[in-house]
Amino acid sequence: MWEQLVEEAPRFFSYYNMLFFAKALGATFALSAVGCVVGFTLGFVLAAIRLTKHPGLKPVRITVQLVTELVRRIPFLVTLMLVFFLFQGLNADLSMFTVALISVCLIATAFIAEIVRSGLESVHHNQWDAAATLNFSYWQVLWWVIIPQAWKIILPPVFGFFVLFIKDTALASQIGVIELAFAGKTMVNKGFSATLVYGTVLLLYFVMSYPLARFGKYLETRLAPTQDR
């Protein structure tokens, strides 16, 4: 098998094949990066909304809870199909990539909102009391007191989720988005050795998610120091 791989390699690592892989990698990266950034931002906002106490915001809280709980319980593929057919039904002329992008943002937001909520709730309630009596507003308490203390609870599962999430973007291939997994399948169909192709795909996924995990570790030490102080 080894000889076969060596013999096939120059043909496989041709300029056009690599360009094809680079484009696919770009799609996977874009889906992951946008999903992570949007999910992280909106996840925080939704979690913060869920923690409000104002009676006037109750309908908003219930809606947010309903959406996060629902999206978290549906398989990614189903969400993808749902978004796809929803926009088709609305006659919106969106590219497959946009549909996939919307789906990944939806999913990342729902999952991260839940992680952030539990993180924020883990901070002792006496911190809210103390801040309230010092006339902090709700958002000031969150920003200055609660979030800084919640980082160490929030960050590890969030980055764990990101790593899983990058892999899940492969499902976008099901609606025809050319991303890494799809590119691999295409190459195998073209007759290249599956070992060579999927070995390359494996490497590319790793190259994307390993730095992310390192970045997560870095953030943890920066934002949630446990020692050295």
Next chain:
Amino acid sequence: MPQLKIVDLKANYGTHTVLERINLNVDKGEIVSLIGPSGSGKSTLLRVLMGLLPPISGEVHINDQPLNYRDRDQLRRIRAEMAIVFQQYNLFQNMSVLDNVTVAPVKVKGRPRQQVEAYARELLEKVGMGAKLDAYPDQLSGGQQQRVAIARALALQPSILLLDEVTAALDPELVNEVLDTVRLLAADGMTMFIVSHEMAFVREVSSKVVFMDAGHVVEVGSPGDLFDRPREARTREFVGKILRH
């Protein structure tokens, strides 16, 4: 004119009434101690005064102005006039000692940082924490944390200070360092509400002692009257029990 006037105050936890018919007048510079068995509503009264548990009915007046706890602006005024020190200190765990004291005046009030810091250093010096400005709460003993909490409460220059069992969570050896700080404030003429189980201390510093039981004020009097000549049977029973120890 009393500085703080509480009229017929009532508060509930859910549907359960925890405070009822509370009437109290507090003059400027007075030190009022709340005593009574656990669950009598002493700490709850402080929480109600700070707006952490909004009252169901009744009135609170500061300097003869009635204040509405449901109104956001008025609640801000109430919390500017009064500050509370909690039993569990409740220091912000993510901030150094100095930041704990300066965060509210700087971030909430928008006062100039330099000026606030100078005042914070002065306060921390006063409570004997001047050497620990950069320490974090988890590096301090309970007594030290409590003294920082007192400095934090004073940083916004309140006119009334509420102390909620500030020595209850402390080792016996650390109690005195906190009580000394309170004595210092008393000497400065700060109006204070003290919930405490340190009866000797209550007797020493209070100008007025309030005995509470089951969410009601049973008796109000000078320390001498209340401890030595209680009028109500329930007060006599309580005082008799605690003074025997």
